[in-house]
Every structure is written in C-alpha cells, then in structure tokens.
Amino acid sequence: MSDTVYKKLAKVLDTLPNGYPSTDSGVEIKILEMIFRPEDAEIFCDLRLTFETPDQIAARSGRSLEGLNEKLVSMWHRGLIFGVDFGTVKMFKMVPWVFGIYEFQLKFMTREFAELCEEYAVHYGPQFFDTKPQLMQVVPIEEEISVENAQMTLPYERVSGLIEKGQAFAVNDCICKKEKELLGNRCDKPMEVCLAIAPVPGIFDDHPLGARPISKEEAYEVLRKSEEAGLVHMTSNFQHGHIYICNCCGCCCGVLRAINELGIDAPNVVNTHYYATIDTEECVSCGLCKDERCQVNAIEEKDDAYEIIMNKCIGCGVCISTCPSNAITLVRKNPEDIVTPPKSETEWFKIRGGMRGVDFKPYE
Numbered sequence: 001m002s003d004t005v006y007k008k009l010a011k012v013l014d015t016l017p018n019g020y021p022s023t024d025s026g027v028e029i030k031i032l033e034m035i036f037r038p039e040d041a042e043i044f045c046d047l048r049l050t051f052e053t054p055d056q057i058a059a060r061s062g063r064s065l066e067g068l069n070e071k072l073v074s075m076w077h078r079g080l081i082f083g084v085d086f087g088t089v090k091m092f093k094m095v096p097w098v099f100g101i102y103e104f105q106l107k108f109m110t111r112e113f114a115e116l117c118e119e120y121a122v123h124y125g126p127q128f129f130d131t132k133p134q135l136m137q138v139v140p141i142e143e144e145i146s147v148e149n150a151q152m153t154l155p156y157e158r159v160s161g162l163i164e165k166g167q168a169f170a171v172n173d174c175i176c177k178k179e180k181e182l183l184g185n186r187c188d189k190p191m192e193v194c195l196a197i198a199p200v201p202g203i204f205d206d207h208p209l210g211a212r213p214i215s216k217e218e219a220y221e222v223l224r225k226s227e228e229a230g231l232v233h234m235t236s237n238f239q240h241g242h243i244y245i246c247n248c249c250g251c252c253c254g255v256l257r258a259i260n261e262l263g264i265d266a267p268n269v270v271n272t273h274y275y276a277t278i279d280t281e282e283c284v285s286c287g288l289c290k291d292e293r294c295q296v297n298a299i300e301e302k303d304d305a306y307e308i309i310m311n312k313c314i315g316c317g318v319c320i321s322t323c324p325s326n327a328i329t330l331v332r333k334n335p336e337d338i339v340t341p342p343k344s345e346t347e348w349f350k351i352r353g354g355m356r357g358v359d360f361k362p363y364e
Contacts, residue, residue, distance in 0.1 A: 006032045009041040015360050016049070017352035018096035018135070021127045027120045034113055035105065040075050043068075047081060047094035048363050049349060057092070077208040079104030084203070094363065098128070098254070099135060099236070099244075106175045107210050114182040125258050129269050131355045133348055136255055137271040137341055139233040139245065140330055144317035145274075149332045156239045156341065157273050159223055165242070166197035169219040170204035170211035176252040186252065193226050193247040195219055223247070230293045232256065232316040237271045238342045250295035256314075259296045265311045266296060273338055274315030274330050280305035282327035289319035289328060 006029050013020035022028060032041065046061040054072055058065040072092045076083030080101060083092045095101055102117065128135070139159050155161030163169075172194040180186040196204065196211050197219075204213040214222070223233065226247035234246045234255065250256040258264045266272070276298075278289075283305035290299040290306055298312035299319065305327075320328045332338075342348040353360050 003029075005038050005041045006036070008045055009036065012045050012094075012363070013097050015358050016094075016096045016363060017349045017356060017358065017360060018098060018100075019124075019127055019131070019356060019358075020097045021123055023120070023123045025119075027116055027123070031113070031116050031120060034116065035078070035101075035108070036080060039071070040078075040080055043071060043075065044080065044094055047092065049093055049095075049360075050364065051084065051091040051093045053089055053091055079106070079108060079209055083208075084200075086200075098124075103175050104209055106172060106178060109175070109178055109182065111182045114179040117179060118183065121254060121257075122262075125254075125262050125264075129258050129262075129264050131352060132268070133339075133342060133351055133355075134237050134269060134271045136234040136246070137237040137273075138314045138316050139235055140274050140315055141227050141233070141317035141321060144320045144330045146330070149274075149330070152332060153273075154239070156235075156242065159233055159245065162197060162235060162242050162245060163216060163219055163223075166199065166216070166219075167201045168198040168203045169214050169216060170196040170198075170207065171214050171219070171222055172196065172209075172211050174246070174248075174252065176248070176254050180252045187249055189229050189231060189249045189252070190225060190247075193222060193229075193231060195222055195245040195247070197243055197245070227318070227321060230295065230318050232295050232314065232318060234270065236345065236348075238344050238348045239340075241344050248295065250297070253295075256295055259312060259314075266298070266314050267311070270314055271339055271341060272313075272315040272333075274317070274332055275310065275313045276308050276315065276317070276319055277329050277331050278306055278308055279327045279329070280307070282325050284325045284327070286324060288322050288324070293319045293322055 009032055010020055010028055054069040058068055075081045081092050082095045142158050171192055173191045174194050177186050177191050204211050231247040231249055234248055235242050248256055250260050258269045259266050285305055296312050296314055298309045299306050300309055317330050342351055
C-alpha cells in the first residue's frame with residue numbers, strides 16, 4: 001500500500017512542469033519514502049500549485065477538515081509543502097521537487113539523504129535541463145555592468161532591482177554546500193549565502209524552516225561577500241515575484257554542476273543576458289580569471305592571453321572583479337539573442353509544462 005502511494009506521489013511530481021523522472025533503481029521512490037509519511041503523500045497529491053486555506057482544500061478535495069490544518073502545518077514545518085502564516089489565516093500549496101522540496105530539506109538533510117540526492121542528480125539533471133524555460137537566470141555583478149548597458153538592463157537583471165522590491169529578508173545555508181559537506185566534499189566558499197526575499201514585512205520571524213531574518217542592508221552585505229568569494233548570483237527565471245537569490249559555486253551548486261560535470265551547454269542550463277569578453281592586447285596572462293574566479297570553466301589559456309569559451313560563459317561578471325589589467329568586459333547580448341523570461345512563475349509553469357507535454361491542470 002505504502003509503495004503505491006509513493007509511486008502516486010512521484011507521478012504527480014513528474015506531472016508538474018519541473019519534472020521528477022523515474023529511474024530503474026527506484027532511487028526517486030527511496031527519497032520520497034525517507035521524508036514523506038504515507039498520509040503526507042496522499043495529502044500532497046490533493047494540493048495545488050496555488051495557495052489555498054485548509055477550508056478550501058477540504059471543500060475541493062472532499063477531505064475532512066478535522067485535523068487538516070494541523071497536518072498541513074506539520075508538512076510545512078518538515079519542508080514538504082510551502083506555507084504562509086498571515087496570523088488570522090494559514091495558506092498552503094504544493095511545490096515541485098526543485099525548486100521546492102529539495103531546498104526545504106536543509107534542516108533535515110542527513111548523509112543518507114544526501115547520498116540518495118547525489119545518486120538521483122545524474123538522472124534528474126539531463127531531463128531537467130533538456131527543457132526550457134530554464135529554472136534560473138544569472139544576475140550579473142551590478143557594478144560590472146557598464147553605464148551604457150545599465151540603461152538597457154531591466155530590474156530583474158539587477159540584484160538591486162530584486163532587493164528593493166522586498167519587504168522582508170532572510171539568509172540560509174546553501175543546501176548544495178550542505179549536501180557536499182555531508183558527503184565530505186564541500187569547498188571553502190561561504191556557506192550562509194542563500195537569500196530569501198518576501199513582499200510581506202516580518203514573514204521570516206520565527207520561520208519554521210530556520211531562515212535567519214536579516215535587514216535589507218545585511219542582504220546587500222551577503223551579496224557583497226558572495227561577490228568577493230567569486231560566487232554567482234542566480235534567481236528564478238521570470239520577471240516578477242522573485243523570492244530568492246542564490247549565490248553559487250561551480251563545485252557544489254546542482255545547477256552549475258550540470259555545465260561542469262554533465263557537459264550541458266550553459267544556455268540550456270541558465271538564462272543569461274550578458275557574456276564576458278577578454279581584450280587579448282590588455283590581458284597579462286595571470287590566470288586569475290580562469291584559476292580562481294570562473295565557476296563554469298568558461299575561460300581557456302591561449303598562446304599569449306586567455307579567451308572566453310562562449311557556450312560555457314554565463315555572463316556573471318565574477319571574472320571581471322579581480323582582473324589586474326582591466327582586460328575583461330561584460331557585454332550585453334544582442335537583442336535577438338536575449339531570451340525574455342516569462343512574466344511570472346505561473347506563466348513559467350505554463351510554458352514549461354507545454355514544452356514537456358504534461359497536463360498539470362489539476363494542480364494549477
């Protein structure tokens with residue numbers, strides 16, 4: 001019986017636009033069995049990708065309202081669904097495997113869970129990055145955008161544009177680095193660098209998943225320290241409604257590792273609006289950009305200078321900050337080469353679902 005409910009849950013997750021592919025080994029079922037109780041799995045399958053109150057969920061699904069709120073709160077506090085507490089009312093919705101359930105397991109991740117996730121990544125990645133729109137877009141280091149290009153840069157392409165829309169902020173450890181740490185392979189980059197942003201003041205106070213509330217000024221400081229450490233700013237690949245800025249390294253980040261380890265071209269992994277270029281006349285061949293800064297191996301050494309590998313460059317600007325000869329420039333892509341992100345997460349779901357050919361209408 002329990003095996004059946006987990007297969008049902010896996011099918012629902014794979015019906016969502018983000019996907020959750022099956023494997024011959026059944027590792028995807030083992031992951032769900034580790035974090036979902038059978039009753040949790042049944043409840044999850046009755047939720048939608050849009051917020052509802054327990055009363056609305058009960059009325060729509062035919063579930064008994066008795067005890068439902070408590071069960072939903074428990075699932076939220078264990079990172080299985082997304083919840084918001086407005087004081088007088090609580091609302092809940094289902095979330096995909098990524099971005100969603102996986103990230104919400106930060107407080108609960110064990111070595112065994114990390115091993116299963118690492119095993120599943122080689123199956124999940126190729127399917128996930130085979131379909132667009134991409135999950136994330138790169139937000140370049142803002143000070144590396146030229147004055148000329150800044151006039152054309154839209155708010156969702158600037159970290160300040162994302163931060164200034166927020167009313168509440170929090171910071172978390174990076175789930176990818178946490179997984180690598182449990183497996184004994186974490187790099188020396190800062191851990192507490194994942195920013196959460198919300199349009200409602202105080203929403204992160206006493207947050208059940210452990211996000212540490214910070215001020216807007218502290219959020220900017222997290223970004224500054226991330227840039228100093230050579231981390232890449234990334235956020236959701238849509239124009240409005242961003243709730244996070246990840247600061248990522250190429251050795252731990254599940255997204256950037258798709259470029260480095262699975263060999264997938266950067267444009268299929270992340271949406272980018274810029275690329276870097278190196279003036280070979282100005283380059284002094286110090287190797288800093290290649291050896292210490294670039295997170296996706298997008299720079300190669302030539303005879304007298306270094307060059308950018310275009311199908312790997314993600315236009316993050318990380319390589320520019322420490323160039324001693326100012327030989328590297330961030331260039332905005334030609335208009336015909338820029339892919340405008342969907343307007344919202346809802347539109348992202350619809351486009352992605354259409355590209356995957358999945359009917360997720362029951363969960364809209």
